[in-house]
Amino acid sequence: xxxxxxxxxxxxxxxxxxxxxxxxxxxxxxxxxxxxxxxxxxxxxxxxxxxxxxxxxxxxxxxxxxxxxxxxxxxxxxxxxxxxxxxxxxxxxxxxxxxxxxxxxxxxxxxxxxxxxxxxxx
Numbered sequence: 001x002x003x004x005x006x007x008x009x010x011x012x013x014x015x016x017x018x019x020x021x022x023x024x025x026x027x028x029x030x031x032x033x034x035x036x037x038x039x040x041x042x043x044x045x046x047x048x049x050x051x052x053x054x055x056x057x058x059x060x061x062x063x064x065x066x067x068x069x070x071x072x073x074x075x076x077x078x079x080x081x082x083x084x085x086x087x088x089x090x091x092x093x094x095x096x097x098x099x100x101x102x103x104x105x106x107x108x109x110x111x112x113x114x115x116x117x118x119x120x121x122x
Contacts, residue, residue: 005078008109009085012117013073019065025058029113032057036119042067068093076102084108091121
């Protein structure tokens with residue numbers, strides 16, 4: 001049976017589902033890292049598909065929000081250990097459930113802020 005969703009993973013889900021770049025960026029620590037293959041497409045200037053810091057994450061979130069009308073993370077399962085969580089979910093963009101994709105996010109945090117997020121897309 002999957003673990004319950006830790007508070008930080010729930011906050012991550014709510015922020016990204018809001019598509020509000022400020023709300024998303026404010027969840028990350030000032031020196032946080034966010035790595036995803038999608039970064040290469042929307043922020044090709046990012047080295048190694050990695051965004052560094054809140055401002056790069058905010059700019060990226062603004063591009064994401066400009067490219068889709070809605071985002072939903074339908075959680076499949078969560079595994080937690082301390083301040084880390086592996087969150088597996090179905091990504092549904094623009095309400096198109098038929099075109100959903102399976103995603104795994106490894107999330108780390110300190111206190112109230114995400115410090116490292118790595119996204120693996122199917």
